[in-house]
Amino acid sequence: EPEVTQTPSHQVTQMGQEVILRCVPISNHLYFYWYRQILGQKVEFLVSFYNNEISEKSEIFDDQFSVERPDGSNFTLKIRSTKLEDSAMYFCASSEGSGGGETQYFGPGTRLLVL
């Protein structure tokens, strides 16, 4: 069964450093998403991406964040200068379509720890 994959599974970084989280969405999916989950809290939407551009972003997704689809398979989230409060699980998701009812499938997540 096709699944979303993410690398790395864990990332430890120093405050102020840049990190890139990688995702390989399900191959025939056209919509891509990043969510995060701070320990013990609910899953929060960060950004959605379609047709090589951001379609929606949350207030969390400030100028320190960026997304890219560098090739036909990868989807990346970059945090330019990490802060302590960026420590969280980051989930990538993808869906075949949108517009009401297209299931988003989630990857296993990357646990980011900023020291």
Added chain:
Amino acid sequence: GESVGLHLPTLSVQEGDNSIINCAYSNSASDYFIWYKQESGKGPQFIIDIRSNMDKRQGQRVTVLLNKTVKHLSLQIAATQPGDSAVYFCAESQYGNKLVFGAGTILRVKS
């Protein structure tokens, strides 16, 4: 005082019993609803979804009920098994884009 995290409601059920997990959603304009299961250290796993033009949908051992009048969603799990133990999240969406997740409910299945 400062909150250090959500205190999730917990539902404890005996193996073999039926479970009902409830969720109140916030946006009356939401038109798509979905239940996810999250096991420790893993990503949300799709269970079942329902569109706003329906009030009930059944899957294998699971049923989702939608009451738009009171903005309430429930997940029923029949014959609950130890492998069903996890945190269950409801999520809502408007026009199928971003998902807004609820706080989650811990389901503990006792053998």
